[in-house]
Amino acid sequence: MRKKVGILAILILVLVPLGRWFFIEPLNYRFFNFIAIMTSIGQILGIVGLTLFSINLILSFRIKIVERFFYGLNNIYSFHHKIGALAFVSLLFHPLFLVFSYLSVSLKSAADFFIPFNNIPVTYGSLALTIMTVLIVLTFYIKLKYHTWKFSHKFMVLAFIFALLHSIYIPSDISRDGLLRIYLLTLGLIGFGLSFYQAFLSKLFNFNLIYNLKKINILNQQVVELELEPRNRRLKFYPGQFIFIRFLSGSIGTEAHPFSISSGSPTDDLKIVVKSLGDFTAKLKDLQPGLPVSIEGPYGKFSHLNILNKNQIWIAGGVGITPFISMARSLADNSYHIDLYYCTNKPEEAVLMAELKEIETNGKIRIIPWHSSEKGYLSAKIISELSPDLKNKDILLCGPAPLMFGLTEQLLKLNIKRKNIHFENFQLV
Amino acid sequence: MKKLITISLFIFWAVVVAVLTAGLVFYQNNKNTNNQLARGNFLTGAPIGINGLPANSSNASGSQAALNNQNQTSSLSLAEIAKHNNSNDCWLLINNKVYNVTSFLSAHPGGAGTIIPHCGQEATQAFNTKDIGRPHSGSAASMLASYYIGDLNQQTSQQQIRQNVQNTNTVTPATRGGEEEDN
Numbered sequence: 001m002r003k004k005v006g007i008l009a010i011l012i013l014v015l016v017p018l019g020r021w022f023f024i025e026p027l028n029y030r031f032f033n034f035i036a037i038m039t040s041i042g043q044i045l046g047i048v049g050l051t052l053f054s055i056n057l058i059l060s061f062r063i064k065i066v067e068r069f070f071y072g073l074n075n076i077y078s079f080h081h082k083i084g085a086l087a088f089v090s091l092l093f094h095p096l097f098l099v100f101s102y103l104s105v106s107l108k109s110a111a112d113f114f115i116p117f118n119n120i121p122v123t124y125g126s127l128a129l130t131i132m133t134v135l136i137v138l139t140f141y142i143k144l145k146y147h148t149w150k151f152s153h154k155f156m157v158l159a160f161i162f163a164l165l166h167s168i169y170i171p172s173d174i175s176r177d178g179l180l181r182i183y184l185l186t187l188g189l190i191g192f193g194l195s196f197y198q199a200f201l202s203k204l205f206n207f208n209l210i211y212n213l214k215k216i217n218i219l220n221q222q223v224v225e226l227e228l229e230p231r232n233r234r235l236k237f238y239p240g241q242f243i244f245i246r247f248l249s250g251s252i253g254t255e256a257h258p259f260s261i262s263s264g265s266p267t268d269d270l271k272i273v274v275k276s277l278g279d280f281t282a283k284l285k286d287l288q289p290g291l292p293v294s295i296e297g298p299y300g301k302f303s304h305l306n307i308l309n310k311n312q313i314w315i316a317g318g319v320g321i322t323p324f325i326s327m328a329r330s331l332a333d334n335s336y337h338i339d340l341y342y343c344t345n346k347p348e349e350a351v352l353m354a355e356l357k358e359i360e361t362n363g364k365i366r367i368i369p370w371h372s373s374e375k376g377y378l379s380a381k382i383i384s385e386l387s388p389d390l391k392n393k394d395i396l397l398c399g400p401a402p403l404m405f406g407l408t409e410q411l412l413k414l415n416i417k418r419k420n421i422h423f424e425n426f427q428l429v
Numbered sequence: 430m431k432k433l434i435t436i437s438l439f440i441f442w443a444v445v446v447a448v449l450t451a452g453l454v455f456y457q458n459n460k461n462t463n464n465q466l467a468r469g470n471f472l473t474g475a476p477i478g479i480n481g482l483p484a485n486s487s488n489a490s491g492s493q494a495a496l497n498n499q500n501q502t503s504s505l506s507l508a509e510i511a512k513h514n515n516s517n518d519c520w521l522l523i524n525n526k527v528y529n530v531t532s533f534l535s536a537h538p539g540g541a542g543t544i545i546p547h548c549g550q551e552a553t554q555a556f557n558t559k560d561i562g563r564p565h566s567g568s569a570a571s572m573l574a575s576y577y578i579g580d581l582n583q584q585t586s587q588q589q590i591r592q593n594v595q596n597t598n599t600v601t602p603a604t605r606g607g608e609e610e611d612n
Contacts (some may be wrong), residue, residue: 029542032516035535036542043540049457085430089437096444104536105572111452113443119566133438140431171495171539 001037006070006079014051017183021047024177035104042097043173049090050167050184053160056083057191059200061117062244062296073242073299074425088136091129091163120334121169128162131155145279147255154199157192164188177255203246203254210248211270213259213291216284219273219351223319224285225262228270228293235295239265239326240303240424244296245272252283256296260398260424262352264329270295273351275319302424303327304336309420313387314340315378315407317399318349323424324398325352331364334396338365339387343403377403380410390416431441503587505579507551512550516541520578521552529597575600 005150021044024297030040059066059080070076100417102110112118116126123248138144138152167174174181211228218224228245235243257280263271276282288298304312304327314324321342328340344350350369360367370378384390395411397404404423411421503509506529513520519531523542534541547555556573557564565573578593579585581599 025542027539029516029545030540032541033535036540039535039538039540081430085434089433092441096441098538099444099448101536101540105533107448107452107455109568110448111456114449136434140434144595171543171563173540176543280578 006066006075009069010055010079010083011313013055013187014048017047017051018044019179020177020180020183021296024173024180035100038097038100042094042100043246045090045097046094046167046172047174047180047184049094050163052083052087052090053163054187054191056080056087056183057095057157057160057195059083061194062299063194067299072301074302078425084136085140088132091132095125095129097141108149112417121166121171124162124166128159128166131159131162135159146257147253147280150255151384157195157199160188160192160195160405164192195292202321207251208246208294208296209233211293211295213247213287213293214269214288215289218285220348223275223351225271225273225352226284226287228272228295230268230270231292234268235270235298237261237265237298238303239330240305240323241298241300241326242323243272243298244271246294246296247287248292252280252287255280255282256294260300260326261298262322262325262329264326273319273322273325300424302339302396302422304331304396307394307396307422309392310336311393312336312338313383313390313393315343315383315395315397315399315403316340317343317397317403318345319351320397320399320403320424321350321352322398324396325356328356328359328365331359331362334364336364339368341368341370341378341383342366343370343372343378343399347371358384378407378415379408380414383407384414385409390414394420394422397421401425502584503590505581505583505585505590507581511549514547516545519544519548521547521556522550522581523553523556523573523580526577527579527581529575529578529594530573530576532598532600533572533576564573 006358029036031037042312059076067073067076070079097154099110099113102113113122114126116123135156138149146151167188169175169179172423174184210231212231213226214229215227216224217227237243239261242258242260244258246254247257248254259272259274261270262273263269273423274281274284276284302323304314314323314327324340324342328338332336340356342350342353342356350371353367353369356365356367372378387393390411395416397407404425408421412418439520509520510520510522510527512518513529513531516534517531519529519534521528522528530544534544543559544552559565576597578590578597
């Protein structure tokens with residue numbers, strides 16, 4: 001339900017300028033023949049594209065209020081991804097529809113339209129589209145290292161500046177109509193301000209809590225657990241949430257990276273479990289204790305506490321165990337009945353199993369280790385056999401995307417309702 | 430989403446490349462024919478710009494007709510211009526010159542809607558500022574010349590006006606490349 005509030009807000013933000021556009025001029029001026037219709041569609045796409053672009057910049061700013069509307073930061077990022085794609089496609093087709101009016105004059109004038117530097121406002125638009133195209137290709141087609149990609153993506157702000165200049169200087173409904181101009185400029189400047197701050201300035205100011213790196217526990221060859229102790233105030237969170245951590249000095253770089261918390265709540269020392277997947281995570285185990293760390297968050301809605309039904313199935317794939325460890329460590333009363341499936345390829349990959357086993361002896365939770373090298377992949381059928389009465393349980397999934405989506409599909413086939421399946425998508429982008 | 434973006438990028442570049450290629454080919458052809466036309470005019474010594482009409486909207490039969498109908502004169506008065514005030518018949522008065530831009534409306538890059546409110550009226554200010562304080566480009570001004578039908582209050586034969594209106598209704602300002610050549 002909350003998620004729908006976010007979608008509704010986006011829809012309204014897009015429909016307002018469109019509504020205004022429809023009333024600036026009589027519609028028979030806009031749609032009186034084929035060329036005029038094409039031009040009008042081009043203009044609509046321009047307005048929609050610019051509005052979506054502004055909204056997307058606002059969504060890129062990590063802000064708690066917006067998170068509430070979308071029920072979790074992960075949802076925001078998945079929206080950001082989709083809205084970005086839609087904005088890009090709208091803006092790509094924007095000039096294609098406008099070229100009809102030039103084609104009706106002559107092929108040469110249509111060709112001139114696509115040649116940069118003929119006309120300054122048009123050139124702003126071309127520059128914006130060119131930068132966007134490069135960055136979108138980097139996002140969708142080329143797998144860059146996370147922090148290289150993240151750095152490249154900051155230049156979307158530059159593309160947006162050109163898009164905004166284009167919309168201000170091109171003779172159009174935006175330049176003629178004060179209301180439309182004020183609306184789009186306000187939204188644009190908010191988006192620009194927030195994203196510029198997020199991309200370039202947020203490192204300079206620190207409004208976040210500061211922790212010190214206390215200890216690094218090497219759990220196996222690939223997985224480490226970092227223990228962090230608060231300098232003064234400690235973070236309030238509920239189990240299952242994640243944080244952005246940023247090392248304030250040292251050789252590891254100062255970009256913020258998202259990690260799930262593995263310690264129970266409430267707690268003084270924060271723990272996170274990290275599997276070395278990329279450059280950043282590989283470097284973590286070489287860090288020296290004492291490093292200052294900025295903690296931003298907490299974010300996310302993935303928690304057993306957010307689900308009314310206390311009969312739950314937890315399914316973890318690999319390092320996806322992290323939020324469940326936090327939840328298991330936080331189970332205070334005995335009202336929960338939980339089956340935790342812990343899927344790894346081999347037994348030695350199941351980190352923190354000893355601790356989970358200890359929690360199991362308290363009787364709050366049943367641990368079902370599942371090693372695919374021995375028994376094959378876990379399936380919904382196996383789950384329904386091992387955990388009877390599946391239909392009356394809520395299922396929480398966290399792990400690699402193929403595991404989560406594969407199991408979700410199988411569960412839906414077993415007539416489990418979609419609203420009873422909850423998952424935490426690790427891949428933020 | 431990835432599929433949508435792939436398809437869109439493909440269409441975008443296909444159209445851009447097609448238009449640029451076609452534009453280049455057309456421009457080359459156009460340049461040749463215009464050069465020939467210019468040479469032809471020079472050789473035959475045909476009158477250029479008779480009755481104040483620019484060469485590209487005037488033709489021999491038009492000026493001949495004007496000579497034949499000199500008695501039935503009519504004036505391009507403000508009242509006459511005001512009759513042509515809609516999207517099917519749109520005249521503009523710009524710098525005391527009358528233009529029939531009916532066939533250009535849908536081709537206007539800023540949209541027909543920006544011109545239509547000025548149909549049948551004095552539009553010098555609007556043309557010079559685009560209603561937003563910025564002038565049109567030089568090529569826009571040369572395109573406008575293709576739609577010229579006469580001066581304000583000019584005494585012209587009705588036949589001539591009709592002919593000019595007809596010419597401007599069918600004009601495609603494709604001669605734009607040619608005009609740049611002439612300069």
